[in-house]
Amino acid sequence: MLTQTSLNRILYGSRGFRIRVPISSCTLAAGAGEVYRKVIKVVEEHGVDAEVYRVGCTGLCFMDPWIELAREGLPPAIYGNVKTEQIEHIIKNYSEGDLSEATAVRFKTGSGGPPALEEVDFWRYQVRYVSRNCGLVDPESIYDYIETGGYLGLKKALYMKQEEVIEVIKTSGLRGRGGAGFPTWLKWKIAYEQKNDVKYVICNGDEGDPGAFMNRLLAESDPHRVLEGLIIAGYAVGATRGIIFVRAEKPLMADRLEKAVEDARKLGFLGKNILSSNFNFDVEVYRSAGAFVCGEETALIAAIEGRSRPRQRPPYPATHGLWGRPTVINNVETLAHVATIFQTGVEEFVKHGTEKSRGTKMFCVTGAVKRTGVYEVPIGTKIKTLVFDLAGGSIEGRKVKAVQIGGPSGGCIPAELMDLEMDYESLQSYGAIMGSGGLVVIDDSNCMVDVAKFFTSFTLAESCGKCLPCRVGMRHLSDLLERLTSGEASLEDIEVAQELGESIARSSLCALGGTAPNPILSTLRYFKDEYVEHVVNRRCPAKVCAKLVKYSVDPALCRGCTQCARVCQVGAISGSPGEVHRINYDICIKCGQCLIACPFGAIKKV
Amino acid sequence: MVKVYVNGVEVEVPPGVPIIEAVEKAGYRVPVLCYLNDFFSEATCRLCVVLVNGRVVPACKFPVSDGAKIVTESRELDTYRRMNFQLLLSTHRIKCWSCLRKTSCSLLDLSKQLNLGEFPVCSECPLTGDDCLVAKGEPCLGPLTAAGCSAECTRNGVPCLGCRGYIEDPELWRDSMRDLYEKHGVDGEKLEAAAKFFWSFLPGELKKIISEVSRDK
Amino acid sequence: MYRGRLNPREVVGEVVSKYGCDRGRLVQILQEIQKTFRYLPRESLEEVSEKLGVSLSEVLNVATFYHQFRLEPVGRYIIYVCFGTACYLRGASEVYEAIRRSAGLSNGRSTTEDGLLTVEKARCFGCCSLAPVAMVLSSDGSERYVHGKLTPQAGRRLVFNYRSKARE
Numbered sequence: 001m002l003t004q005t006s007l008n009r010i011l012y013g014s015r016g017f018r019i020r021v022p023i024s025s026c027t028l029a030a031g032a033g034e035v036y037r038k039v040i041k042v043v044e045e046h047g048v049d050a051e052v053y054r055v056g057c058t059g060l061c062f063m064d065p066w067i068e069l070a071r072e073g074l075p076p077a078i079y080g081n082v083k084t085e086q087i088e089h090i091i092k093n094y095s096e097g098d099l100s101e102a103t104a105v106r107f108k109t110g111s112g113g114p115p116a117l118e119e120v121d122f123w124r125y126q127v128r129y130v131s132r133n134c135g136l137v138d139p140e141s142i143y144d145y146i147e148t149g150g151y152l153g154l155k156k157a158l159y160m161k162q163e164e165v166i167e168v169i170k171t172s173g174l175r176g177r178g179g180a181g182f183p184t185w186l187k188w189k190i191a192y193e194q195k196n197d198v199k200y201v202i203c204n205g206d207e208g209d210p211g212a213f214m215n216r217l218l219a220e221s222d223p224h225r226v227l228e229g230l231i232i233a234g235y236a237v238g239a240t241r242g243i244i245f246v247r248a249e250k251p252l253m254a255d256r257l258e259k260a261v262e263d264a265r266k267l268g269f270l271g272k273n274i275l276s277s278n279f280n281f282d283v284e285v286y287r288s289a290g291a292f293v294c295g296e297e298t299a300l301i302a303a304i305e306g307r308s309r310p311r312q313r314p315p316y317p318a319t320h321g322l323w324g325r326p327t328v329i330n331n332v333e334t335l336a337h338v339a340t341i342f343q344t345g346v347e348e349f350v351k352h353g354t355e356k357s358r359g360t361k362m363f364c365v366t367g368a369v370k371r372t373g374v375y376e377v378p379i380g381t382k383i384k385t386l387v388f389d390l391a392g393g394s395i396e397g398r399k400v401k402a403v404q405i406g407g408p409s410g411g412c413i414p415a416e417l418m419d420l421e422m423d424y425e426s427l428q429s430y431g432a433i434m435g436s437g438g439l440v441v442i443d444d445s446n447c448m449v450d451v452a453k454f455f456t457s458f459t460l461a462e463s464c465g466k467c468l469p470c471r472v473g474m475r476h477l478s479d480l481l482e483r484l485t486s487g488e489a490s491l492e493d494i495e496v497a498q499e500l501g502e503s504i505a506r507s508s509l510c511a512l513g514g515t516a517p518n519p520i521l522s523t524l525r526y527f528k529d530e531y532v533e534h535v536v537n538r539r540c541p542a543k544v545c546a547k548l549v550k551y552s553v554d555p556a557l558c559r560g561c562t563q564c565a566r567v568c569q570v571g572a573i574s575g576s577p578g579e580v581h582r583i584n585y586d587i588c589i590k591c592g593q594c595l596i597a598c599p600f601g602a603i604k605k606v
Numbered sequence: 607m608v609k610v611y612v613n614g615v616e617v618e619v620p621p622g623v624p625i626i627e628a629v630e631k632a633g634y635r636v637p638v639l640c641y642l643n644d645f646f647s648e649a650t651c652r653l654c655v656v657l658v659n660g661r662v663v664p665a666c667k668f669p670v671s672d673g674a675k676i677v678t679e680s681r682e683l684d685t686y687r688r689m690n691f692q693l694l695l696s697t698h699r700i701k702c703w704s705c706l707r708k709t710s711c712s713l714l715d716l717s718k719q720l721n722l723g724e725f726p727v728c729s730e731c732p733l734t735g736d737d738c739l740v741a742k743g744e745p746c747l748g749p750l751t752a753a754g755c756s757a758e759c760t761r762n763g764v765p766c767l768g769c770r771g772y773i774e775d776p777e778l779w780r781d782s783m784r785d786l787y788e789k790h791g792v793d794g795e796k797l798e799a800a801a802k803f804f805w806s807f808l809p810g811e812l813k814k815i816i817s818e819v820s821r822d823k
Numbered sequence: 824m825y826r827g828r829l830n831p832r833e834v835v836g837e838v839v840s841k842y843g844c845d846r847g848r849l850v851q852i853l854q855e856i857q858k859t860f861r862y863l864p865r866e867s868l869e870e871v872s873e874k875l876g877v878s879l880s881e882v883l884n885v886a887t888f889y890h891q892f893r894l895e896p897v898g899r900y901i902i903y904v905c906f907g908t909a910c911y912l913r914g915a916s917e918v919y920e921a922i923r924r925s926a927g928l929s930n931g932r933s934t935t936e937d938g939l940l941t942v943e944k945a946r947c948f949g950c951c952s953l954a955p956v957a958m959v960l961s962s963d964g965s966e967r968y969v970h971g972k973l974t975p976q977a978g979r980r981l982v983f984n985y986r987s988k989a990r991e
Contacts, residue, residue, distance in 0.1 A: 026950040029969030061952030210907030213949030248854075248891045249948055251967065289850050289889030292946065306849030308888040312649040312667040323847075364951065366909035372952035404908065438951075440908045454911050464888070467650045472693040503689040506662045506682075507652045596917060596975045 006147050010137060011106070012072045017050035019043070019091070020068040022135060024057040024220040025252050026213070030064035031084075038084040039067065042091055050091075056221020058135030059214075059362075059374030060122060063103060068135075069094045075109045077102035078117075122371050125390050127352055129360040130336040131376045134221035139256050142263040145224040151269055153342025157232045158277040162192060165236040169338065172346045173358040178204060178295075178331030179406070179435045180511075181357065181424035184338070187328050190318040191237040194326035199239040202322070202329045203230050204300060205246045205253065208292040209407030210458070212438030214362035214374050215332035219246075219253045222336070223260035227283065229335030231269065232342060234281045237328050242283040245300055248290045258285045292408070292462035296510050297329050299464065309464045310510040331436070333362060352378035357423045361437055365391040368398060368443035384418035387441055398443040402526070406435025408455045408462075409515030411522025412448065431522035433515065447544035448527040449534055453481040455519035459512065470513030473504040477520060484531065486547035487538035494531050498524055543605040546590050550606050555580045557602035564594035564603060608672040613679070619670055625656060626665040634678045637687060637716050639694075641666035652690050653716070655683055662686065688720055695724055695775075701782045702729035703738060703749055714753075724773060726750060727766050731757035739765050740786060745796040749783045750812065768804050772812060784815055794818075831867035834859050839874045846875055849885055853892055861962040862893045890946065898934045898941040899989040902926075902981065903958045907947030910955040914974075918955050919944065921975035925982045939989040940982065959985060 002010075012018055021036045040052050050071070060066070063080025069091065070076035079090055080103040090101060099105065102114040104123070117123040128134075137144040145151070157165050170185035191199060203226060207215040219226050230242045244261075246254040261283050264270045272280045286304055293299045299310035301322050321327020330338075337359060341349045353359045357379045363386055366372045370392030377386060383403055387393065394400045402412040405422075411432035413420065420426055424434050442451060460474040480497050483489040501517030501524075508514045524531060533541055540548040553564075560578040565571075572588040575581030583594070595603045607618045610625075612632035619628045624647065629636055640651035649667035656665045657677040665678075677683070694713075702708050702725060714729050727748035733739060739746040739760055746765035748757070752773050760766055787797065798816045805812075838855045842848040849871070856867050863886055872879040886892045904910075904919040919942075923929075926940050934941045941962075950956045953971025957978070960967055970981060 025948065025969065026952060026971075029950045029953050029956060029971040064952070207949070208946060210905075210911075210947035211909050211951055213947070213951060216949040249946060287851075287854065289854060289891040290946070291889050303850065303889075304847070306847045306885065308885055312664060314669060366951035366954065367912055372909075407908070438908075440912065440951075442912065446912055451912075454908070458906075466648070468652050468690050468694055472697055473689075476693065476696065499685070500689060503686050507655050507686045507690060509649060509652070509664075591920075592917070593920075596921070 002148050006149075008072075010144060010147055011070050011076055013051045013053060013070075015049055015051050016072040017048070018053045018070045019050050020053050020055045020070070020135070022057045022064070022066065023054045025216065025250065026061055027057050027064045027066075028252075030061075032065035034084050035065045035067060035082060035087065038087050039091075042088050046088075046091070048091060048095065054138055054140070055136060056134050056139045057217055058221075059131060059217055059376075060135075060371070061373040062122075062371040066103070068106075070106075071095070075099070075105040075107055075113075075116075077105045077114065079103060121392065122373070122375075122390055125381070125385055126376050127360050127378050128376050129349070129352070130225065130333060130340050131218065131222075131362060131374070132340075133225065134217065137222070139221050139223055140259050142224060142260070142267060145222070149343050150224055150339075151228055151264075153339045154228050154231055154235075154269060155275060156342050157235055158275055158279060162236050162238060165232065166192060168341065168346060169236075172341050172349050173353075174334065174337055174341065174349070175357055175424065176331055177333035177337065177361060177437070179409070179433060181434060184330065184334055187318055187330070188233065188236050190316070191239075191326040191328045194319055196326050198241075198323075198325045199237055200322045200325055200327040201230060201234045201237060201239045201242045202300065202304075202327060203242065203244040203332060203335055204295065204297075204329050205244055205250075205257075205332045206288060206295045206300060207250075207332070207436060208247065208295050208462075209409075209436050209438050211366050211404070211407055211440045212364050212436040214364055214437060216250050216253050217374050218336055218362070219332055220256050223256045224264065225336045225339045226332050227257070227260050227264055228269075228342075229330075229338035230283060231264075231274070231281060232338050233328060233330060233335060235279050237326070239328070240280060240282075242281060243304060243322075244283060244285045245288055245294070245304065246285060247288045247294070254285055254287050261285060291464070292458075293464045293510070293512050296512055298510065299512075300329065301327065309466045310512070312509055333436075354380035354421070354423050356425065361422075361434075363422075363437045363439055365439045365441065367404075367439075367441035368395055368400070368445070369393065369441045370395060379423050380421045382418070383413065383420050383422060383439075386422075386439060387418065391441070394441070394443050398445060400441055401444050401446065402442045402448065404432075404440040404442060404451065404519070405438070406433040406518075407438050408458045409433055409511070409518055410435045410438075411518045412442065412451065412526060413522075414526040431518065431525055433518070445542060445544075447485075447540050447542035448523045448530045449481065449484055449540075450542075450544045452520045452523045453478070453485055456481055456516075459516040463512065463516070467509035467513060469504040469508045470510075470516060473500055474513075474516055476500060477504070477517065481520070484534050485540070485545040487534060487545075489535050491532070491535055494524070494528070494535065546592065549590065550585065551583055551588065551590065551592070551595060551603055552606050553581050553583060554602045554604055557600050559600055559602070561599065563597045563599060567593045567597040569593070608670055610670050610672075610674045610676060612676045621672075622669050624666055625658065625663070625668050625670055625674075625676060626654060628670050629656065629665055629676065629678055636665050636678050637691075637719055638666055639712055639716060651694065653687055653694075655686050655690075657683060688722065691716060691720055691722060692724075695722075699782050700724075700726060701786075702726055703731075703740065703786060704734070705729075708734075724775060725753045726773060727753050727755065727757050727760065727770070729753050730755070731760045733760055739763070740790050740792060743790055743792060745792055745800045747797070747800055749786055765800065767800055772805065780815060784818065829859065831856075831860065831864045832870045835867050835870040835874060839871070844875055846877055849875065849877070849882070850889070853882075853886060857892060858964060862896050865894070895934070896938070897962050898939050899962055900939065900985045901941040901943065901960045901962060902985065903943050903945035903948075903960070904978075905946075905948050905950070905954070905956040905958070906944045907951060907954070907956075909951035910947075913954040915955040917975050918957070918973045918978045922957070922978040922982055925979040926986075939986055957981065 066080045068078045077099050108116040166188050174184045175181040234242050294303045296310045317327045350358045362376045375390045402414050404412045456478045460478045463470045465471045501521045505517045543549045558580045565573040572584045608621045610628045615632040617632045636654045638654045649664035654665040744765040747768035748766040751768040752770045872882045955973045957970045
């Protein structure tokens with residue numbers, strides 16, 4: 001556990017003044033690179049005795065890029081959405097003890113001033129268990145990780161017998177955080193019981209779900225925690241080699257993990273005779289060439305073996321996995337949990353969660369909400385807590401219509417069911433899945449049929465083409481949705497979609513096909529009226545489906561600037577400069593370019 | 607040896623063998639297509655699906671387990687098999703009149719087994735190449751009539767009149783059939799006349815194709 | 824590094840000797856070749872198939888299966904527009920269209936005629952909070968930029984900036 005001295009050392013650094021700048025894929029996209037350079041420049045120019053410290057991301061993406069200033073004697077203050085020109089000012093004011101501009105402070109030392117993190121909505125409902133170090137420590141420094149209690153869990157585990165390690169995880173009740181929620185200890189036990197001189201453990205960091213990025217965040221911000229979990233897993237099952245599987249789209253994640261492996265090897269946490277325990281283990285980071293189906297266990301193994309495509313289970317990887325050897329595959333977050341359980345003890349872990357699923361889970365809340373980000377909450381937290389309390393609810397003037405949970409394999413939960421407590425079983429019974437934990441909030445400006453079409457075309461493109469239902473069936477579903485969104489479908493088609501979807505789900509080979517129709521089945525379950533509206537009245541209530549909307553010029557707003565007429569590729573817009581323009585519906589192809597081009601907002605969808 | 611129950615019949619099979627062996631031992635049959643014993647068992651066609659303890663699994667790949675209760679026929683399974691077979695057909699451009707495999711076609715066999723009349727009379731007609739009546743310019747309706755008659759008429763040199771009705775899904779054969787008629791220059795009017803003999807109402811799709819053939823000529 | 828004038832067969836020889844004639848390393852070997860040529864030239868695939876003793880169809884199977892591999896030459900900068908859920912719902916398709924239009928791409932082409940830019944759809948980068956997002960990679964992999972909260976206008980600017988950057 002983190003002692004007060006360690007915490008102080010981490011917070012303020014050796015010089016007593018640390019300026020944290022998050023460097024991760026998402027913060028870099030928001031401009032953290034410039035902020036970082038600017039902070040260094042300001043510190044140098046003004047001779048501030050501070051250490052500029054690169055950290056991972058906290059998951060509070062809505063305030064990217066942020067910086068945190070921490071000087072001994074002052075509460076560490078977090079400044080959200082900083083612009084480069086504000087930095088000089090912020091550092092100066094903070095150094096003088098003026099914290100008024102901060103978004104929040106880590107803890108309070110007196111009354112007044114900006115709120116402490118425990119007081120703000122986006123933090124106080126969270127239980128930061130695995131993500132405790134995210135945004136606090138330098139992900140590229142193994143010493144800082146050790147300072148926070150890192151590799152202590154490994155040390156504890158190595159003192160135990162292998163069965164005892166498995167027993168610890170069993171009492172904790174940890175379930176796989178990657179989707180299906182399979183008990184982690186059981187996977188380990190099956191692999192442990194296999195008699196084989198070579199066994200593998202694989203960390204599944206493929207994370208292909210659009211809308212989910214907690215694994216990337218965790219591995220970029222605290223890579224050693226994942227690695228430590230992997231080493232413990234390797235010890236428990238008696239493996240000699242571990243592989244961290246990362247997809248090529250996430251290069252920084254792979255770089256950081258590679259650095260972590262290198263450092264751990266140098267300090268003897270990897271290699272021969274780890275911590276004098278006679279346990280030999282080494283880890284390799286494998287960069288996948290990227291395919292959604294690789295998130296599926298057997299496809300992931302196939303990818304490492306240099307092939308593609310999943311295969312029928314059983315035999316399960318725990319008995320016949322990589323190169324035919326017993327293989328345990330665990331998700332990034334699961335392994336981080338393993339390391340944390342060993343560091344903090346089981347009691348700390350089982351405090352949270354439900355009877356059936358213990359502990360916490362990281363959820364990514366994105367889409368139409370005010371505060372997008374990654375939030376770690378106990379399993380069993382209500383959807384509305386995540387969407388409204390933590391993420392701040394819908395954007396002004398909009399209404400939350402549904403929440404899509406679990407990526408392309410998941411389903412849509414309507415706004416009426418926001419009281420649902422999220423755990424593996426309850427989500428499944430309502431037609432969604434926990435998946436990796438991505439929540440995409442859909443508001444009334446989105447069309448549910450279009451959402452279903454998006455996911456169906458996604459899984460269609462990602463289908464590996466091995467088994468028939470997924471390869472051909474998804475094509476038919478996709479065509480059908482295309483017809484629906486262009487108003488050419490009949491009511492019978494909706495029935496066909498239902499029947500076909502169920503057939504694909506039940507008879508496909510792997511989990512991808514088995515869950516691919518979920519988006520369409522769940523939207524049919526809760527939003528059938530929207531489907532019917534598309535068929536019967538040939539109308540898209542949300543005005544999204546291009547072929548069912550019409551563009552028109554609002555004469556009150558049009559100033560005759562001719563912008564729209566110029567971008568129109570088919571010449572459907574007429575009107576001379578200064579006059580109200582008209583759209584000829586016989587020619588209009590509804591490409592929507594005029595709407596984007598109009599500087600006055602005079603073109604509207606009807 | 608492990609004991610399994612196929613539709614309630616108890617059989618003993620060696621552990622680890624695919625379910626299909628137990629099913630066959632018990633004297634039942636499941637439709638298979640992609641499965642070639644000992645050579646290919648990747649479970650890709652999903653036609654051999656059976657229920658094992660309530661779970662849908664492919665019989666050709668899924669191993670037996672002790673005490674497993676296997677069901678080979680049910681309404682649910684039938685739906686999946688038909689659905690998957692139709693999906694397969696939807697990507698299959700029917701050209702039975704020129705297909706080399708017509709005498710040993712697993713698809714045709716399966717179509718009969720599952721009772722799906724989606725193949726043309728040509729699949730049963732022994733005439734090929736220059737002997738084919740269409741190739742001789744006759745208005746034979748074989749390519750668009752549902753099979754099942756053993757092609758008695760065409761066997762004896764009489765052009766098919768379509769007494770068994772047309773194939774239901776024109777998507778499957780429209781393109782190839784148009785090519786066929788056009789290639790051999792069959793008279794569209796004669797074709798239409800022949801079609802009217804049995805099909806008092808022509809579905810729109812057929813009418814369109816036939817009139818296109820006659821117009822192109 | 825970009826070594827356009829090299830003989831694909833030689834490069835494959837180097838790469839294969841580095842990884843060993845191991846069929847299990849096929850993906851890494853292809854990744855390495857792509858790093859050199861920016862894409863996978865046909866000859867290199869033939870050479871890989873010979874060296875590893877794997878049929879060409881199997882090599883092609885892997886090369887076409889994964890998104891990372893490309894069989895056609897690419898532009899100097901590749902603009903990947905994210906089509907993840909969050910990006911899609913926030914209007915990625917409009918951004919994508921705007922970018923393609925201003926890059927002058929049509930008829931399913933993805934690389935501009937001057938060979939400077941390639942525009943492609945991509946799967947989620949995990950920057951959903953900044954949706955819609957585009958990632959720009961230089962084809963030799965040395966530069967990587969992420970642009971968030973795009974609009975069609977910002978997309979057009981992006982094309983302009985990278986085109987002039989590529990000309991340098």
